[in-house]
Amino acid sequence: MQKNTSALLQTYLQYQGSPFSDPGFSAPELQLSSLPSAAISFKTWHALEDGERLNRAQEAFLALTQHLQLVGDDQTDLNPDSPNLLAQLGAARLRAQGLLGNMAAIMSALGLPIPREEDTLGLVPFGASAFERKCRGYVVTREYGHWTDRAVRDLALLKTKYPE
Secondary structure (H helix, E strand, O other): OHHHHHHHHHHHHHHHOOOOOOOOOOOOOOOOOOOOOOOOOHHHHHHOOHHHHHHHHHHHHHHHHHHHHHHHHHHHHHOOOOHHHHHHHHHHHHHHHHHHHHHHHHHHHOOOOOOOOOOOOOOOOOOOOHHHHHHHHHHHHHHHHHHHHHHHHHHHHHHHHOOO
16 A cells, blocks of 8 residues: 555656656645644654544545545546546545545444544635646645555554454
8 A cells, every 4th residue: 555655646746747747846845734744753653542543544534535536636637638647546545445444443443433524625726726736636645645654554553552
C-alpha cells in the first residue's frame, strides 16, 4: 500500500504540468483546512493512547476518501485523457475505504467507539481555478501517503501489543 501512495503522488505530479512536474517539486506549506495533517512528532505520536491513535487515523481516512473522490472528479475535468492517473486515484480511494473497514473492526474488537462518517468537505468551491484544483489534489495525494505511512506504523504497534 505504501508503494502505491508514492507512485500515485509521482503520477499525479507528472500530469499537472509545471511547476508540479518540475524535478524536486515540494510545497509542504500547502495545507487544506478540511483535511487533517499527518504531521506529528514521534514523541507525541508514541504517547497517544491506542484509541486516540486509531480515532485520528479513522477520521483522517474518512476525510481522505471524500477528498480522493473530489480530486478524481477534478482530474476527470482537468486531465480526461489520463486513464492511468484516474485509475490510481480510484484505487487509492478504494484502499482508503478498505483501511477504514479494517480499522473499524480493530476498534470494535478493542471496545472503542467508531467515529461516524461526516461531510468533511463542506462547501466545495466549484469555481476554483485549475491551479487551485491542482494544488488541492497535490495536498490530498501527499497527505494520503503520509497518513498511509502513519497507519501502517499504528497497526504495527497494535500488532505487537495485541498479538492474535
